[in-house]
Amino acid sequence: MKLITAIIRSYQLDQVRESLIAAGITRITVSRVSGHGAQKREEVYRGKKVIPSLIPKMRVEIAVNDEFVDTTVNAIIEGAKSVSEVEGEIGDGKIFITPLEECIRIRTGEKGSNAI
Ligand SMILES: Nc1ncnc2c1ncn2[C@@H]1O[C@H](COP(=O)(O)OP(=O)(O)OP(=O)(O)O)[C@@H](O)[C@H]1O
Numbered sequence: 631m632k633l634i635t636a637i638i639r640s641y642q643l644d645q646v647r648e649s650l651i652a653a654g655i656t657r658i659t660v661s662r663v664s665g666h667g668a669q670k671r672e673e674v675y676r677g678k679k680v681i682p683s684l685i686p687k688m689r690v691e692i693a694v695n696d697e698f699v700d701t702t703v704n705a706i707i708e709g710a711k712s713v714s715e716v717e718g719e720i721g722d723g724k725i726f727i728t729p730l731e732e733c734i735r736i737r738t739g740e741k742g743s744n745a746i
């Protein structure tokens with residue numbers, strides 16, 4: 631099992647959700663977060679270095695069995711690109727994949743791939 635965490639542009643959320651649902655991925659957790667990625671240039675204001683502003687983003691979390699990782703990642707990428715389907719833009723976001731040790735459905739006590 632893997633936990634897929636994507637940080638995306640807030641206004642791309644519906645498009646990402648549509649893309650995931652179309653790919654058969656129907657379980658999701660979403661939260662409002664803020665952050666910044668790589669700064670391409672150092673910002674200086676009146677001779678002082680200025681730290682980058684935090685930009686509101688959406689964090690999308692999806693826990694999947696290993697065989698669904700590629701489908702999920704591809705659907706997120708497809709939905710999260712802000713301009714062209716081919717190229718994408720700076721700030722379109724990032725996807726992190728982490729090993730997921732366990733998953734338990736509270737209602738039934740099922741564990742692992744049956745519970746996910
Ligand atoms: N290494 C990281 N660790 C934690 N959060 C990150 C990291 N990289 C990106 N993020 C989060 O993802 C959001 C989107 O990142 P962003 O797409 O700007 O990444 P980037 O590396 O700067 O790539 P790009 O050059 O396409 O902008 C950031 O605002 C931040 O919240």
Ligand SMILES: [Mg+2]
Pocket residue numbers: 666667668669720721
């Ligand atoms: Mg960036």
